[in-house]
Amino acid sequence: MTLARRIIPCLDVDAGRVVKGVEFEGLRDMGDPAELAARYNLEGADELVVLDISATNQGRGTFLDTIRRVAEQLNIPLTAGGGIRTLEDGRSVLRAGADKVTVNTAAVKRPELISELSQQFGAQAVVLSVDVKRTGPETWEAYTRGGRDATGLDAAKWAAEAVSRGAGEILLTSIDRDGTCSGFDCDLTARIAATVPVPVIASGGASDFDDFLDVFQKGAADAALAASVFHSATHSIAALKKYLVERGIPIRLSK
Amino acid sequence: MKVAIVDYGAGNLPSVERALQKLGAETERAVRPEQIINAQAVVLPGVGHFSAFVAGLHERNLTSSLRMAHDSGIPILGICLGLQAMYELSEEAPGEPGLGFFRGEVRMLPQNVKAPHIGWNQVERRQPSQLLIGIPDDAYFYFAHSYAAPGDGDEIAAVCNHGVPFAAVIEQKNLAGVQFHPEKSGETGARVLKNFLESVPQ
DSSP states (O other): OOOOOOOEEEEEEEEEEEEETTTHHHHHEOOOOHHHHHHHHHHSSSSSSEEESSOOOTTTHHHHHHHHHHTOOOOOOOOESOOOHHHHHHHHHHTTTTEEEEOOHHHHHHHHHHHHHHHHHHHGGGGEEEEEEETTTEEHHHHHHHHEEEEEEEEHHHHHHHHHTTOOOHHHHHTTTTOSHHHHHHHHHHHHHHHHHSSSESSSOOHHHHHHHHHHSSSSSSEEEEEEHHTSSSHHHHHHHHHHHHHTOOOOOOO | OOOEOOSSSSOOOHHHHHHHHTTTTEEEOSSSSSHHHHHEEEEEEOOSSHHHHHHHHHHHHHHHHHHHHHHHTEEEEEHHHHHHEEEEEEETTTTTTOSSEEEEEEEEEEETSSSEEEEEOEESSSOOOOOTTTOOTOOOEEEEEEOOBBBBBBTTTEEEEEEEEEEEEETTTTEEEESSOGGHHHHHHHHHHHHHHSSSSS
């Protein structure tokens, strides 16, 4: 009996479409969220994350509709978030069909949000998203608002506080690596995984199969998340999982 | 076939409904006692806190109807917290009794492992299981919980291990329960639900 490491595709959604941020170009359309969700479900994704990257109040209804459409396609767990500010925001996302809600900026401003969500829905439904930049050989700082605002918080301390308040998982994104295709920051995930007693999902920098192998072997990550690597269809999730199993990583292979 | 899904006010019901409907079952959200007593089969899903769950059942007068359903032989499937609620007590809510269909106390997972236990894990069979018919021994199921029922009772069909062995699949007469989420466990989970539906007398 072994708890499998998870492979988690992420859909960044703006105005009901999956998008990808491209340098100098802005956002590129990557497709329909429900169609991509159905494809990943079939390919053997262990879970799916949907993030509202516009996170404006006007777009809230559209995002909830996206969650409903995505959830209908899945028989695996769904995490949703982006712009979650209140307990009610969390409730509406879960009601729309998500199993877990992820919080970031609002939780830094008001950490009680984590406690409120956890008491109401259980720790297994609360994922703290931490976006970090490296500040030294073994130190990282948490950022909010999609990497724009420094918080002054040490990433490891912030993750530990969030867990003590009831976060059940940490979604850890290296801003330095995000979009660079230079691999996950394995020092970072190893550091946070050794600090908190909950699962750590590594994100940012994935490019090829070896990056995933590294983050599980050297980075001690419980799960690995990526977006554009999977959308472009150059790397199928099924092929990635087969590659990892052949190298001794405990992975769920679906039929 | 008509399946009553117990709606105690906090569960994520659409995914359970969708999974059962895909298998051809008709589903009904049970919020009144007679819906449970008159059901062909009952599914008791649950997420969140044990005390909210128990309180939600009490507020809707569903506790005694679940006991009556149990006594009259209606097949009942508990999912996650729904399995845990079939035991006498839970460490998560001391002093608030569960349904007491099985002896024992639901305990917090030990400190030496990551908790919540979140992700896909395997189970080890302890006796022939209706729910696991046609499912390979090394199949994975999706778990998301911090508390678990003891792994040593007569009702245990399969255990999972996360720091301690705990009840993953329980089966006794018309009662069944799974600690994992079959509605989130891909094709394997769908097979578990199909096996449950096939155990229901027509």
